[in-house]
Amino acid sequence: MCNFELLLINEKAKMEDLQKLEEEFQARIDRGEKIEPKDWMPERFRKQLIRMMSQHAHSEIVGMLPEGNWITRAPSLQRKVNLLAKVQDEAGHGLYIYCGAETLGISRDEMIEQLHSGKAKYSSIFNYPTLSWADMGAIGWLVDGAAIVNQTMIAKCAFGPYSRAMIRICKEENFHNKQGYQILWALCKGTPEQKEMAQDSLDRWWWPSIMMLGPTDKDSPNSKDLMNWKIKMQSNDTIRQRFIDRTVPQAEVLGLKIPDPDLKWNEERRSYDFGEIDWEEFFNVINGKGPMNKERLQARRDAEKNGRWVREAANTYYKKRKEQAA
Amino acid sequence: MEMKEAIFNYCLRYADSSLIIGHRLSEWCGHGPILEEDIAMTNVALDLVGQSRSFYQYAAKVEGKDRTEDDLAYLRDEREYRNTLLTEQPNGDFGQTMMRQFLFDSFQVLFFEKLKESKDEDMSAIAFKSIKESKYHLRHSSQWVIRLGDGTEESHQRIQNSLEDLWRFSDELFEMNEIDEVLIKDGIAVDLSTIKDHWMQNVVDVLAEATLNVPEDTFMATGSREGKHSEHLGYLLAEMQVLPRTYPGAKW
Ligand SMILES: [Fe+2]
Numbered sequence: 001m002c003n004f005e006l007l008l009i010n011e012k013a014k015m016e017d018l019q020k021l022e023e024e025f026q027a028r029i030d031r032g033e034k035i036e037p038k039d040w041m042p043e044r045f046r047k048q049l050i051r052m053m054s055q056h057a058h059s060e061i062v063g064m065l066p067e068g069n070w071i072t073r074a075p076s077l078q079r080k081v082n083l084l085a086k087v088q089d090e091a092g093h094g095l096y097i098y099c100g101a102e103t104l105g106i107s108r109d110e111m112i113e114q115l116h117s118g119k120a121k122y123s124s125i126f127n128y129p130t131l132s133w134a135d136m137g138a139i140g141w142l143v144d145g146a147a148i149v150n151q152t153m154i155a156k157c158a159f160g161p162y163s164r165a166m167i168r169i170c171k172e173e174n175f176h177n178k179q180g181y182q183i184l185w186a187l188c189k190g191t192p193e194q195k196e197m198a199q200d201s202l203d204r205w206w207w208p209s210i211m212m213l214g215p216t217d218k219d220s221p222n223s224k225d226l227m228n229w230k231i232k233m234q235s236n237d238t239i240r241q242r243f244i245d246r247t248v249p250q251a252e253v254l255g256l257k258i259p260d261p262d263l264k265w266n267e268e269r270r271s272y273d274f275g276e277i278d279w280e281e282f283f284n285v286i287n288g289k290g291p292m293n294k295e296r297l298q299a300r301r302d303a304e305k306n307g308r309w310v311r312e313a314a315n316t317y318y319k320k321r322k323e324q325a326a
Numbered sequence: 327m328e329m330k331e332a333i334f335n336y337c338l339r340y341a342d343s344s345l346i347i348g349h350r351l352s353e354w355c356g357h358g359p360i361l362e363e364d365i366a367m368t369n370v371a372l373d374l375v376g377q378s379r380s381f382y383q384y385a386a387k388v389e390g391k392d393r394t395e396d397d398l399a400y401l402r403d404e405r406e407y408r409n410t411l412l413t414e415q416p417n418g419d420f421g422q423t424m425m426r427q428f429l430f431d432s433f434q435v436l437f438f439e440k441l442k443e444s445k446d447e448d449m450s451a452i453a454f455k456s457i458k459e460s461k462y463h464l465r466h467s468s469q470w471v472i473r474l475g476d477g478t479e480e481s482h483q484r485i486q487n488s489l490e491d492l493w494r495f496s497d498e499l500f501e502m503n504e505i506d507e508v509l510i511k512d513g514i515a516v517d518l519s520t521i522k523d524h525w526m527q528n529v530v531d532v533l534a535e536a537t538l539n540v541p542e543d544t545f546m547a548t549g550s551r552e553g554k555h556s557e558h559l560g561y562l563l564a565e566m567q568v569l570p571r572t573y574p575g576a577k578w
């Protein structure tokens with residue numbers, strides 16, 4: 001038998017092995033087992049998870065910027081402390097998810113490099129500017145609120161480290177959500193100017209918030225695979241509907257008006273109907289053409305660049321100490 | 327000067343310093359050299375703002391004029407602020423921030439150590455709570471001073487420059503005036519002259535480990551005890567106070 005034929009037979013055997021492995025893998029998932037980093041997994045599964053987790057971690061980190069924009073202008077010491085602690089939590093979330101993603105064989109540096117080169121994405125929502133103090137309320141209430149609905153679902157996902165990270169993170173997100181709502185509550189009970197500030201903020205953040213839950217199902221190319229593998233448990237549209245249903249009554253309690261003339265309760269579906277989403281805006285923002293894309297990415301690149309000498313110094317210092325000890 | 331007034335002003339001095347340097351640190355949030363540092367610096371900022379609140383709340387209570395911590399923080403002008411000049415200096419690069427923090431933390435630890443013994447129970451309690459925090463802050467900032475000083479050639483040069491730049495604000499930490507005089511007599515305030523040598527020794531030790539040279543220039547800046555600040559403070563306050571100033575009486 002010539003070498004070429006041998007090669008073909010080998011390949012075929014490998015393919016059969018792979019198929020068997022994949023079947024077993026899928027069976028584990030179907031049984032509801034969690035996949036751990038050391039377990040065998042299909043390459044596409046690993047890639048998708050890296051994509052999702054790094055995108056999630058980047059969102060936490062870039063997400064520090066719009067709120068960081070108001071830390072120095074928080075209107076009371078209590079609010080200042082709350083906001084600082086909130087943004088710090090987001091840094092912790094980012095760190096935690098980066099660590100989870102690293103178990104899949106990619107380093108934090110590589111992920112950050114992908115963010116800075118524009119190869120990796122982060123949530124569209126953080127490309128909008130924070131223009132008033134009320135935005136600190138709207139972000140906590142709507143953005144963290146939308147994140148909770150999404151992350152509660154991810155907490156049930158098939159990849160162990162991601163699932164566990166979400167359980168821990170969701171507790172903090174709930175706290176952020178309440179804190180944001182309280183900010184708006186204070187504004188809505190305050191002076192007419194404050195109430196106006198709150199309404200203006202809702203007007204600007206409502207649509208971006210429901211967009212951030214992702215494109216509608218027919219435009220979501222990754223969804224089918226992800227759902228088979230249970231790294232996504234429900235479709236974007238399902239999550240969006242849940243978010244809207246739980247948020248609309250909260251707006252009513254605040255006495256704020258949601259900027260959607262088509263929004264109304266559908267008794268039959270026991271859900272809210274809502275107006276058409278401007279997907280063109282969404283895809284523009286995702287593709288770099290949002291109001292703050294340039295600034296957000298630049299801020300991250302600057303932090304990386306300005307911190308380089310610090311990281312180098314720390315590394316050199318530890319190397320010296322090690323040499324000394326040896 | 328009456329005792330009550332002295333205590334009020336004494337508290338404001340330390341409240342202002344903690345708030346202003348905490349505020350400066352919070353400017354870093356989201357822009358640190360590494361994610362872990364974003365978290366660590368925010369921790370320190372949170373502690374410092376917390377310390378300032380304790381002092382403001384007590385000051386407001388002593389004053390007895392129904393002012394709140396926020397009135398004191400947000401509705402006083404540059405000339406009424408009593409933070410030391412060191413605390414209001416701009417962040418500069420990360421090394422500059424860490425050097426500023428190191429000089430400050432070194433003071434805070436010794437200051438709180440003594441203030442714990444204060445005959446004023448409230449102040450003693452604040453010191454008791456704060457000392458643990460400040461010890462952690464000092465460990466954090468001195469470690470960075472050492473790493474950067476004994477790191478690369480570039481980092482060594484940068485942080486040596488920061489030290490030269492900030493050294494002139496160190497003396498002022500120990501300045502005393504009528505307020506101290508009134509309160510030291512009753513064992514309430516810390517006699518700052520008793521901790522200065524200790525401070526110098528601690529600082530020199532860390533600088534030596536960091537292979538840094540104590541600056542030869544002995545010119546020392548002064549003024550904050552009378553509310554004469556550098557030009558930086560006005561901008562910081564304008565930013566910090568913008569909302570309460572723009573919407574008088576509003577609740578947030
Ligand atoms: Fe988060």
Ligand SMILES: [Fe+2]
Nearest residue numbers: 090144173176
């Ligand atoms: Fe959050």
